[in-house]
Amino acid sequence: MTATRVVVDPVTRIEGHLRVEAMVNDQGVVTEALSSGTMWRGIELILQGRDPRDAWAFTERICGVCTTVHALASCRAVEDAIGVQVPVVADIVRNLMFLTQMVQDHVIHFYHLHALDWVDIVSALKADPVATAQLNQSISPHWAMATPGYYKDVAATLTKFVESGQLGLFANAYWGHPAYKLPPEANLMAVAHYLEALKWQKELVKIHAVFGGKNPHPNYLVGGMPCSIDLQSDNAINIERLNLVKAKILEAKDVVEQMYVPDLLAIASFYPEWTQIGGGLGNFMAYGDVPQNGIGDPSKFRIPRGVILDRNLAEVLPVDPKADNEITEEVGRSWYRYPDGKQKLHPFAGHTEAHYTGPKPPYQHLDENGAYSWLKTPRWKGHAMEVGPLARMLVGYASGRADFREVVDGALGKLKLPATALFSTLGRTAARGLETQLVIGWLMDEFDRLLERLKVGDTSTANSSKWEKSTWPKECKGLGFTEAPRGALGHWVHVKDGAIHNYQCVVPSTWNASPKDAEGKRGAYEAALVGTPMAKPDQPLEILRTIHSFDPCLACASHVYGPDGAELARVRVR
């Protein structure tokens, strides 16, 4: 094997536009990697001068895959700035929206964006339907579709599709690659569940339609939620709507507990070597979410807040995203520049000017010594951090939370693996499934909390006391945060004279996919790719496995605001 530079552009089965360049040595091992976001839209610049109460709708359009999370962070940022408390019921409804999104997003990530890195569709053609049903029954005894007849039908559908000669989404891929390890029956089971998950994913998000009118991009409201609740009304959230929500939660519980998690553990058991690959940074951060006592009380979050450095699970460090000395963004290796030669800025002080210095398209390679991405480089106290399901599960685990310990230790026990196995590509993928197990339980808990409030007559969904701009301070700043499916998300807003003066988002995939910083420290993707062995460098299956384990979302990541910021900051759109 000769040393080579592998370019994967576009990385598919993600949201947005991502390019990876990997230097692979003559042993077939990745020695260096560049992660490059190749799209930029400038939404934060577009927000300047607008009504802060509209910001949720603009920022929601940062991403349609993790729809709702930017709307939530935006509402919280503006509420923090103008000083309004959200009613308890509205907080619970937001939790229901948030947890619904998390479950739906994680399941479709596993089956539709990640599974084909582990599952060989062509091998599935050789599966015996009876043996496949037995395999499925052995891992999920109560799953009603684990029958020979069902798998015969799926096999026939698959065969017909392949024999049509039009492979569509599955054409020209890596089937037969030596890194695929599943037996034909496991492959057929996974293909069947790819289709089941596709059918199911549209159901759970009906919860978003109930409370927010539609999905993708349901409606939010500064000060609460727009959906009124009146149990005696035929035009508000009433018992019929609540029953629909409950039915969808129960359906999802079956999918998660009897399909997703058993499939995940079964597939993982064939890939033990991937617990040794792709560990990456070893630094993890979560802002936390799912408030039980308002967003201002992180001690009562279902998803705890904290930082873990250097894989040290004995210590969880505090993190304060609002503090002015913790989070910074750098642009030294990005296609932006800061004024006055500044190197790093806190999001509240964020200033950006697009400054493309990359190669003129069409191009073959990026410049590894120069700037190479539309993503900035966020750092926590100077450290590169990984965010996302693995970070959250580790913070919960290391914080000693019994619910986290139970699911993590349970899975590790089944796979006969130590906790250190989590620091890997497979650990990241497994953490997403284990988190979904927790989240589906919380979804039911939050629904019960809602009913408890309704039983005591509390139906208030909006606090309009600060709706009018005349009630706002002349100038104020606010932070809104959440734990998006892909990790810690923050919005920083500066409101002046009733309009947005400055708006900055630092999003999960920017943390994970960031280019290097001034000291040359890699971001999470880059760090995780180094050391990856590749069987066939021209078929980048192993790179896709590790990159997909993060669940990239590039429209989010490359949102950052734009050219000539100072001058355009004065633009008011009316």
Added chain:
Amino acid sequence: MSVLKSSLDSTYELLARHGVSRRAFLSFCATTAAALGLDASEVPKVVHALETKPRLPVIWLHGLECTCCSESFLRSSHPIAQDIVLNMISLDYDEVLQAAAGHQFEQIRRDLIEKAKRGEAKYVLAVEGNAPTKDGGVYCTSAGETFSSVLLETAAHAEFVIAWGSCATNGCVQAAKPNPTGAVPVHEMVKDKPIVKIPGCPPIAEVMTGVLTYVLTFGKLPELDRKGRPAMFYKQRLHDKCGRRAFFDNGQFVEQWDDDGAKKGWCLYKMGCRGPTTYNACANVKWNGGTSWPIQSGHGCIGCSEDKFWDDGPFYERLSKAVVPGVEATAQKIGTVLTGVAAAGIAAHLAGLAFKRAQQPAVPGSTSKEVQS
């Protein structure tokens, strides 16, 4: 569209039309099988493949966008996404779902374009998102090429173009002022192809799949309105089909979030609802398998299928504060004019209703008995 119809013919049908006999076709199949190194027992499979109508190849491009259109498409209840992708179209190139990545992925698009150039294949181009035009297009690249060049190259050999969502049809959020990247909708780039525009942020799932299945079933494009939208989904204003319309006519409005009127489902016009100037199927088809739609769930319409809706804000301010006393414009009249004019028309519409109410005896706290003549 006859061209579209022929693209759906099987290889056998194509040959038959050119005078090739059944016997000659079967002989051709046997030769093909032998050339592929297949056993004689495999010949019937070759016959079957060549007799079967190919699914319509679709190239789905992603420019500056947020992928909400793809997500919406996957939410379709009838038909479900699986049926479309496995049985109706051949989704040959789509970044979001494709198994292959990088150059293996790009090869698919190049091969299809080359085949189309040689007249051996036909495909439809679906576009989600739009192209940045500033600074040489560096704000969106894929495989080292600008999105604008990929779009133009792929559109040049497509049968027709579907512009999914507001990004592709009107520019959407990245084209809102000051439009930092110079984002332009597809019709400003692609001038020589039929373009079916499906606006919305995102469009409704069943509208997206409805348009595709209409084309596949009837072999022609649906009737388009003057803006290039399928008339069957974009003919009506939401206001005309809105479940809260009676409250508008009665002058019963939500005045504050979660007030008594909100709980009763009164009209959201005063909370900024754009229903009176928005053309879409939300009130008919609804969202997520008919579960609800924005106005039903208590928030005004933000007009996401209308041109420049992001700059038609702020969202919570009424369409127009102008009052034209004593003038009544009907809903139908308003519907035929441009958005800006329509806003004034709505004010007139309301003013007219208020005028009628003023002529009736006032009943404090009750407007429900007012009758609209």
